[in-house]
Amino acid sequence: METILFMIIVAIISTIFGKAKRSQGQSEKKPFSANGMEEIRTLFKELTNNEPAETTPIKxxxxxxxxxxxxxxxxxxxxxxxxxxxxxxxxxxxxxxxxxxxxxxxxxxxxxxxxxxxxKDPDPKTLINGIIWSEILGEPRSKKPYFAKRG
Missing domain, CATH: 1.20.5 (Single alpha-helices involved in coiled-coils or other helix-helix interfaces)
Incomplete structure (x- = not known):
């Protein structure tokens, strides 16, 4: 039980230090800065409040x-x-x-x-055009068979 708690605490601290390094733009090979505790406090405030903590106080x-x-x-x-x-x-x-x-x-x-x-008095050409259009727009040929189907 103690080992699990110890591992959880180590994981939390390592993530906090990792975020602090990334937020400063330092590479992981460079040593941690001198004001590490202040960075940890600001990161803790960000994590607990879900808001970015202000590093410089605003009047x-x-x-x-x-x-x-x-x-x-x-x-x-x-x-x-x-x-x-x-x-x-x-x-x-x-x-x-x-x-x-x-x-x-x-x-x-x-x-x-x-x-x-x-x-009232259409000419023959108009009548012929009307008949042609009625054939074109009328019922399809497949619906009008030449002979009745034998059943």
Missing amino acids: TEQKAVLAQNNNSNLEKEYLQVRQESESSRMVMTASRLQSEKVKEQTMKAIQDESEIIIS
Whole structure:
């Protein structure tokens, strides 16, 4: 039981020292720096709080200025995104109105053409074209056999 606890403690200490070396950018062959205990404390704070520990203390005035700058940056970003969305919404509305106008124009053109095509006295060429198109668009030949199937 004691050996397991000892191994766990050694593993934790070795990971802490390994992280401290990597965070300073030192290679593993160089000796550990003189302020090792302070590095261990900051790493312990990071591990327990799940937040990066501050190595240099920041004054409350500086914190207030940073918070205000962050808020103003967020407000600027929000306003920019809002303006972009409004402009894209206006473009979409304009394109929708334009497509509706085009649809109305095409519907009017189709109605005008249908009135022109239908006439009371068609010429023979138009009748022949109608018969040909009825054969092309009609029921397929496989559905109209020449003789009935014998069963």
